[in-house]
Amino acid sequence: xxxxxxxxxxxxxxxxxxxxxxxxxxxxxxxxxxxxxxxxxxxxxxxxxxxxxxxxxxxxxxxxxxxxxxxxxxxxxxxxxxxxxxxxxxxxxxxxxxxxxxxxxxxxxxxxxxxxxxxxxxxxxxxxxxxxxxxxxxxxxxxxxxxxxxxxxxxxxxxxxxxxxxxxxxxxxxxxxxxxxxxxxxxxxxxxxxxxxxxxxxxxxxxxxxxxxxxxxxxxxxxxxxxxxxxxxxxxxxxxxxxxxxxxxxxxxxxxxxxxxxxxxxxxxxxxxxxxxxxxxxxxxxxxxxxxxxxxxxxxxxxxxxxxxxxxxxxxxxxxxxxxxxxxxxxxxxxxxxxxxxxxxxxxxxxxxxxxxxxxxxxxxxxxxxxxxxxxxxxxxxxxxxxxxxxxxxxxxxxxxxxxxxxxxxxxxxxxxxxxxxxxxxxxx
Numbered sequence: 263x264x265x266x267x268x269x270x271x272x273x274x275x276x277x278x279x280x281x282x283x284x285x286x287x288x289x290x291x292x293x294x295x296x297x298x299x300x301x302x303x304x305x306x307x308x309x310x311x312x313x314x315x316x317x318x319x320x321x322x323x324x325x326x327x328x329x330x331x332x333x334x335x336x337x338x339x340x341x342x343x344x345x346x347x348x349x350x351x352x353x354x355x356x357x358x359x360x361x362x363x364x365x366x367x368x369x370x371x372x373x374x375x376x377x378x379x380x381x382x383x384x385x386x387x388x389x390x391x392x393x394x395x396x397x398x399x400x401x402x403x404x405x406x407x408x409x410x411x412x413x414x415x416x417x418x419x420x421x422x423x424x425x426x427x428x429x430x431x432x433x434x435x436x437x438x439x440x441x442x443x444x445x446x447x448x449x450x451x452x453x454x455x456x457x458x459x460x461x462x463x464x465x466x467x468x469x470x471x472x473x474x475x476x477x478x479x480x481x482x483x484x485x486x487x488x489x490x491x492x493x494x495x496x497x498x499x500x501x502x503x504x505x506x507x508x509x510x511x512x513x514x515x516x517x518x519x520x521x522x523x524x525x526x527x528x529x530x531x532x533x534x535x536x537x538x539x540x541x542x543x544x545x546x547x548x549x550x551x552x553x554x555x556x557x558x559x560x561x562x563x564x565x566x567x568x569x570x571x572x573x574x575x576x577x578x579x580x581x582x583x584x585x586x587x588x589x590x591x592x593x594x595x596x597x598x599x600x601x602x603x604x605x606x607x608x609x610x611x612x613x614x615x616x617x618x619x620x621x622x623x624x625x626x627x628x629x630x631x632x633x634x635x636x637x638x639x640x641x642x643x644x645x646x647x648x649x650x651x652x653x654x655x656x657x658x659x660x661x662x663x664x665x666x667x668x669x670x671x672x673x674x675x676x677x678x679x680x681x682x683x684x685x686x687x688x689x690x691x
Contacts, residue, residue, distance in 0.1 A: 295327040299361045305336055307365070309346050311372040311446045315354065317341065322356060322363060339363075349446045371448050374407065374441065382454050384437070388461040388553040390505075392428035397439055397454040406444030413438045414456065432460045432553045460555045463506055463548050473546045475561030481568040481673040482626065487512050487525060487533040487544065507531060509549045514563075517541040536626075539567045539672040567672055570679040572596040575627040578663065578684055581618040582611055589618075596684055600644055605660060607686035617656045617688065621665050631669040631676075638663060658690040 305320030320336030339356035346352065346369040355364045380397040398409055413424035417434045429435050435456040443449045464472075472492045479485050488510075491502055502510065512533045513522040517540060525533045542563045550556035570576055573596075580592040595606040611617060621633045639648045639662040640655070654661065663684045669676050 294330065296324055296359065296361060297327045298325045298363075299323065299339075299356075299358050300325070300363045301336065301356065301365045302333060303336075304365055307367045309367060309369045311346055311349050311369060313369075313372075314345050315341055315343055315367075322358065324358065324361075347446075371443060371446055374404070374443060374447050374450050376450075376452055379403075380439070380452060380454065383457065384454060385457045385459065387459050388430075388432045390430070390553075392430050393456065393458055394428040395437060395454075395456050397437060397452070404444075404447060407447055408442050408444070409439055410442045411438075411440040413440075417455070429456070429458060432458045434458075460550075460553055462555050463557055473559050473561060475544055476563050478564040478566055480566045481539050482536060485534055487546075488527075488531055506548070506554075509551055509554065511547050511549070513545040513547070515543045515545065517543075537565045539565045541565075567675040569675045570627060570631070570667075572684070575624055575674070576631075577622045577624065579620045579622055580607070580609055580686065581620070582609060582615050583618070584612065584615050594684070594686065600641065600660060600662065600685055605644075605685050605687045608689060609686060610689045610691060611656055612691055615656060617654050619654055619663055621667070627669070627674060630671055630673055631667050634666040634668055636663060636665050656688065656690075658688055660685065660687050 299322055301320065302323045303319065303321035305318060306316040309315075317336040317339075321333050322336050322339055323331050323333045325331045336356060339358045342355040342357075343352065346367075349369050349371045352367050352369055353364050354367055355362050379401045381400070382397075384395050384397065386393045386395070394412075396409075396412070403409075411426065413426050414429050415421070415424045415436045415438070416429070417436050424436075424438050435458070437454040437456050439452050439454065441447075441450045441452070473490060474492045475490050476485055476487070488502065488507060512525040512527075514525060514535070514537065515522055516538075522545060525535050527533050542565065544561045544563050546559050546561075548554065548557040568575070572578065572594075578594040578596075580594055581589045582592060583589040592607065592609050609617060619636060619638075621636070623631045623633075635652060636654075638651050638654050640651065640657075641648060641660045641662075642658075644660060646659075663686075665679070665684075667676055667679060
């Protein structure tokens with residue numbers, strides 16, 4: 263029991279001695295006064311910015327006033343520096359109690375760690391303009407670090423040369439960004455990818471890129487499909503810029519048919535064809551290009567029959583002849599009836615003259631239309647009774663002409679034509 267008690271007393275006393283070792287080294291509770299300390303074995307002395315002090319392997323020695331000394335691990339001392347934030351020669355001071363000692367270390371510039379610091383792949387859409395990029399735009403670079411140059415190269419190019427001119431056309435590019443590391447980091451360069459995707463025509467046109475087409479036209483009407491686009495405000499008849507117009511083609515398919523027929527485009531870019539009466543599907547295609555995606559839209563368009571128009575599609579010719587002289591042609595002005603609008607055409611004849619009325623078709627009407635017969639209504643006076651004949655008898659009075667015609671392809675409205683009553687007056691001298 264006595265030995266055990268004595269051992270416990272020694273252990274407790276040693277613990278107290280070690281606790282007081284910051285000022286004195288106690289050996290068997292004998293106090294020694296420290297005169298100084300020094301670093302006698304250097305630990306790691308070369309670092310990079312961002313690393314922490316490593317005291318492993320380092321030793322410091324305590325010198326006592328009685329001339330004795332004792333060496334300890336450097337980890338028992340307290341250092342004034344934990345992390346190296348800047349490059350250069352640094353003085354490290356270690357403290358043991360009230361005593362200190364110093365040694366120097368070298369801190370070199372560090373390599374930059376770009377993990378999660380910049381965009382490695384940047385995606386853009388072709389817009390017709392150079393696509394400058396900044397891979398570090400959303401990153402905070404360490405103090406003193408800056409981008410000095412940004413260069414571009416088409417990824418598939420055989421050449422290894424980079425250019426400071428930002429690319430415009432769709433494609434995949436290597437972006438080389440040169441970094442000045444300042445005093446604390448090594449200069450470096452990173453390679454990012456810039457992908458410029460093809461654009462839709464809609465994203466480039468002025469306003470909403472929408473082909474509105476033409477719901478209906480009358481046979482022979484002048485139209486231009488290249489003008490049938492809409493703006494953001496929904497206003498139609500907007501021409502496309504040449505950059506887009508040159509890549510767009512227009513086709514038509516008549517109802518019941520399947521073949522696409524291209525529209526004619528004249529030198530001015532006008533898109534037009536004289537289509538026969540009927541219903542059509544209009545197909546508009548934008549060709550895929552280096553920078554634009556292909557597209558196709560369809561609209562319907564009706565070509566309506568045209569009403570035969572006097573002086574445009576046909577003339578009524580009134581010829582007066584006495585059998586000896588050259589026939590006289592009387593200019594005819596259309597009238598809508600016996601009284602409505604008056605009887606504008608007056609034919610003056612002698613009792614021996616004959617009158618011939620004929621219909622002459624003009625332009626396309628001459629190709630598609632023909633006269634079947636003429637029918638005359640006669641009144642001795644405007645308020646008189648009608649008598650109908652197919653033979654014009656040259657006598658004083660009022661005549662109304664009704665022509666019966668037929669037209670191929672349906673391009674002309676025959677029914678509307680036959681409902682036109684064309685009147686004139688005959689005066690016998």
